[in-house]
Amino acid sequence: xxxxxxxxxxxxxxxxxxxxxxxxxxxxxxxxxxxxxxxxxxxxxxxxxxxxxxxxxxxxxxxxxxxxxxxxxxxxxxxxxxxxxxxxxxxxxxxxxxxxxxxxxxxxxxxxxxxxxxxxxxxxxxxxxxxxxxxxxxxxxxxxxxxxxxxxxxxxxxxxxxxxxxxxxxxxxxxxxxxxxxxxxxxxxxxxxxxxxxxxxxxxxxxxxxxxxxxxxxxxxxxxxxxxxxxxxxxxxxxxxxxxxxxxxxxxxxxxxxxxxxxxxxxxxxxxxxxxxxxxxxxxxxxxxxxxxxxxxxxxxxxxxxxxxxxxxxxxxxxxxxxxxxxxxxxxxxxxxxxxxxxxxxxxxxxxxxxxxxxxxxxxxxxxxxxxxxxxxxxxxxxxxxxxxxxxxxxxxxxxxxxxxxxxxxxxxx
Amino acid sequence: xxxxxxxxxxxxxxxxxxxxxxxxxxxxxxxxxxxxxxxxxxxxxxxxxxxxxxxxxxxxxxxxxxxxxxxxxxxxxxxxxxxxxxxxxxxxxxxxxxxxxxxxxxxxxxxxxxxxxxxxxxxxxxxxxxxxxxxxxxxxxxxxxxxxxxxxxxxxxxxxxxxxxxxxxxxxxxxxxxxxxxxxxxxxxxxxxxxxxxxxxxxxxxxxxxxxxxxxxxxxxxxxxxxxxxxxxxxxxxxxxxxxxxxxxxxxxxxxxxxxxxxxxxxxxxxxxxxxxxxxxxxxxxxxxxxxxxxxxxxxxxxxxxxxxxxxxxxxxxxxxxxxxxxxxxxxxxxxxxxxxxxxxxxxxxxxxxxxxxxxxxxxxxxxxxxxxxxxxxxxxxxxxxxxxxxxxxxxxxxxxxxxxxxxxxxxxx
Numbered sequence: 001x002x003x004x005x006x007x008x009x010x011x012x013x014x015x016x017x018x019x020x021x022x023x024x025x026x027x028x029x030x031x032x033x034x035x036x037x038x039x040x041x042x043x044x045x046x047x048x049x050x051x052x053x054x055x056x057x058x059x060x061x062x063x064x065x066x067x068x069x070x071x072x073x074x075x076x077x078x079x080x081x082x083x084x085x086x087x088x089x090x091x092x093x094x095x096x097x098x099x100x101x102x103x104x105x106x107x108x109x110x111x112x113x114x115x116x117x118x119x120x121x122x123x124x125x126x127x128x129x130x131x132x133x134x135x136x137x138x139x140x141x142x143x144x145x146x147x148x149x150x151x152x153x154x155x156x157x158x159x160x161x162x163x164x165x166x167x168x169x170x171x172x173x174x175x176x177x178x179x180x181x182x183x184x185x186x187x188x189x190x191x192x193x194x195x196x197x198x199x200x201x202x203x204x205x206x207x208x209x210x211x212x213x214x215x216x217x218x219x220x221x222x223x224x225x226x227x228x229x230x231x232x233x234x235x236x237x238x239x240x241x242x243x244x245x246x247x248x249x250x251x252x253x254x255x256x257x258x259x260x261x262x263x264x265x266x267x268x269x270x271x272x273x274x275x276x277x278x279x280x281x282x283x284x285x286x287x288x289x290x291x292x293x294x295x296x297x298x299x300x301x302x303x304x305x306x307x308x309x310x311x312x313x314x315x316x317x318x319x320x321x322x323x324x325x326x327x328x329x330x331x332x333x334x335x336x337x338x339x340x341x342x343x344x345x346x347x348x349x350x351x352x353x354x355x356x357x358x359x360x361x362x363x364x365x366x367x368x369x370x371x372x373x374x375x376x377x378x379x380x381x382x383x384x385x386x387x388x389x390x391x392x393x394x395x396x397x398x399x400x401x402x403x404x405x406x407x408x409x410x411x412x413x414x
Numbered sequence: 415x416x417x418x419x420x421x422x423x424x425x426x427x428x429x430x431x432x433x434x435x436x437x438x439x440x441x442x443x444x445x446x447x448x449x450x451x452x453x454x455x456x457x458x459x460x461x462x463x464x465x466x467x468x469x470x471x472x473x474x475x476x477x478x479x480x481x482x483x484x485x486x487x488x489x490x491x492x493x494x495x496x497x498x499x500x501x502x503x504x505x506x507x508x509x510x511x512x513x514x515x516x517x518x519x520x521x522x523x524x525x526x527x528x529x530x531x532x533x534x535x536x537x538x539x540x541x542x543x544x545x546x547x548x549x550x551x552x553x554x555x556x557x558x559x560x561x562x563x564x565x566x567x568x569x570x571x572x573x574x575x576x577x578x579x580x581x582x583x584x585x586x587x588x589x590x591x592x593x594x595x596x597x598x599x600x601x602x603x604x605x606x607x608x609x610x611x612x613x614x615x616x617x618x619x620x621x622x623x624x625x626x627x628x629x630x631x632x633x634x635x636x637x638x639x640x641x642x643x644x645x646x647x648x649x650x651x652x653x654x655x656x657x658x659x660x661x662x663x664x665x666x667x668x669x670x671x672x673x674x675x676x677x678x679x680x681x682x683x684x685x686x687x688x689x690x691x692x693x694x695x696x697x698x699x700x701x702x703x704x705x706x707x708x709x710x711x712x713x714x715x716x717x718x719x720x721x722x723x724x725x726x727x728x729x730x731x732x733x734x735x736x737x738x739x740x741x742x743x744x745x746x747x748x749x750x751x752x753x754x755x756x757x758x759x760x761x762x763x764x765x766x767x768x769x770x771x772x773x774x775x776x777x778x779x780x781x782x783x784x785x786x787x788x789x790x791x792x793x794x795x796x797x798x799x800x801x802x803x804x805x806x807x808x809x810x811x812x813x814x815x816x817x818x819x820x821x822x823x824x825x826x827x828x
Contacts, residue, residue: 204817403618
């Protein structure tokens with residue numbers, strides 16, 4: 001007899017998480033073994049509060065709406081940063097909520113922390129003989145997930161960063177004066193996003209001139225000396241810095257980097273702004289710091305079609321795996337060839353990815369510590385390819401309605 | 415006998431100045447009265463230094479290259495902020511340089527200050543019976559030019575701002591916590607760009623919740639009270655502020671706004687960053703300030719096709735006018751109908767635009783001073799329409815080579 005399915009999203013947004021959601025539900029709608037498809041509003045929190053959305057009503061036999069949702073950035077179902085306490089009472093609440101809706105298949109789209117939720121929940125169901133398959137679908141712009149060649153969401157953010165750097169390079173080329181632009185990329189403790197700025201180089205445009213990743217200790221003195229050297233050669237110098245740069249003692253370069261979220265992660269911002277003040281003081285030329293901030297993860301108008309497609313396929317693979325009896329796994333992909341670019345889909349034990357951080361191999365960073373190597377460029381190149389046909393209306397990207405996330409009843413400072 | 419033509423670009427970049435350049439030279443190539451078409455590298459400075467580019471060599475009978483240049487943001491010919499001193503010696507130098515190249519037609523693409531250059535030079539040639547027609551082609555993202563319905567460059571920047579606000583609205587919708595996002599738009603003393611964020615609203619998405627323009631005095635207390643009221647209604651509040659906001663005494667809200675450029679303009683930045691600290695102190699919820707900065711004027715991947723086309727046409731109109739014997743004018747457009755959107759091209763005395771600033775009519779600002787009216791929306795709507803088919807290569811916008819601007823010989827601190 002058919003069991004129902006539930007799916008949720010968790011962690012930070014990317015431009016392609018909804019593509020994974022679209023892939024999973026589109027495939028599920030066609031499977032006899034799956035009855036109703038529910039969405040959890042704001043992840044596990046929505047499940048515990050009974051805040052669910054019937055996704056058959058929203059998207060079954062509505063291909064245009066499904067496509068709009070697929071190409072809408074951020075999270076159609078909303079997010080949470082809920083960390084399982086891991087006590088029996090909480091597990092029981094979750095299982096009760098799932099059994100009440102006759103759920104046989106549970107999917108969670110997220111990063112390292114969300115995969116920890118998948119790991120814990122799948123162990124609990126196995127141990128207690130509960131027939132609910134629990135499967136993860138990976139995402140993160142940071143590309144720091146283990147067990148997968150690259151994370152869905154990363155390619156689009158990489159394309160955004162590279163395009164932004166190229167735009168700044170053109171913008172700043174027009175003046176015949178010395179200037180420095182410092183562009184801060186996200187990525188926490190992994191330098192993948194900062195590294196992707198290298199794809200801005202083309203033809204005569206060699207910006208970014210300098211790239212700094214958090215995988216090796218950052219020296220402000222060395223940075224200033226690097227910038228001075230480049231200024232001898234070029235009018236306009238563009239440096240890309242990772243938000244997570246640390247000095248040789250392991251302290252974040254950004255002084256403001258001292259608040260922490262629920263998972264104990266340090267919340268970073270301001271590395272570029274800080275280095276701007278240093279360049280002003282020590283070099284004294286025109287200097288600007290740019291922080292694309294959340295735009296790099298939410299710009300639905302400059303996504304990678306490769307990324308959109310892979311995210312979609314990873315949604316399908318997860319549903320297939322659950323129907324196949326797998327649990328405690330996540331859907332993943334391996335790169336089998338770079339030229340032509342080919343990948344192979346499959347699943348992997350979720351403990352491979354949960355709470356891990358995949359950082360940039362130091363061999364992919366130049367010896368000087370201010371650039372990346374050809375291996376990195378070869379790795380990155382295929383991930384940003386293709387243009388998604390985002391629907392436009394009135395000159396603007398026409399994203400899907402998300403009024404179900406609008407919790408107007410909630411009062412400020414509650 | 416055919417005379418030669420020269421064209422230059424001046425002031426700050428936009429995403430469509432090169433489209434005006436493309437229109438002007440593409441039309442000029444086909445005219446028997448025009449011989450060689452020269453480009454001034456870095457505007458008047460390039461003319462005085464003999465730094466010219468033969469544009470026939472670069473683009474004549476090269477439609478693919480011309481199209482790439484047309485869709486490349488910033489300025490193919492580079493810019494300057496050179497202000498004419500207005501003395502006889504300087505005029506003589508300019509005229510000598512023009513006559514040396516047998517120039518009969520002089521075009522300058524720029525904003526208010528560049529139009530002042532056109533005005534002065536055309537008066538000098540008239541007074542002295544010199545047969546050189548001097549014509550301006552308008553541009554600015556700020557939309558503050560008089561004598562034209564809207565400025566080329568504005569529509570694309572407006573589309574960028576609206577798309578960014580919509581992306582942030584989706585990004586921030588996913589969390590079930592109170593937050594404030596402050597997005598700072600460019601525009602100097604005119605609120606057009608901040609106002610254009612209103613186009614982000616669609617369907618259920620009502621962000622931006624608050625919009626502040628510099629045309630009316632800004633009160634920090636009123637701002638905080640506005641934000642608090644919106645936070646009672648919505649989880650996530652998005653406020654768009656113009657960089658040029660001033661208090662009732664005419665002082666810029668941003669404390670850093672106290673450096674000036676050569677034209678005496680105050681260089682602004684940091685209004686959003688300042689207001690972020692005020693929200694943190696007085697309200698205490700999660701708050702982020704976003705400053706898209708130069709990306710709003712240089713993002714070639716999210717331009718308005720309407721803007722691109724109009725910029726191109728204004729290039730043609732300017733060349734036509736010069737061939738018609740006009741001088742001391744600029745090419746302009748009037749809106750003859752809003753639905754359907756229609757414009758009429760023509761020319762106007764350059765003194766109408768030189769050194770003027772067209773600000774937002776106060777009737778187009780809501781009574782509360784924190785939003786815009788339907789008249790503003792109707793005015794803005796047609797300007798962002800259409801998607802330009804920017805060429806892509808390797809997943810990235812494939813802009814034209816600009817190595818002629820790369821002045822590697824110049825040393826730092828010279």
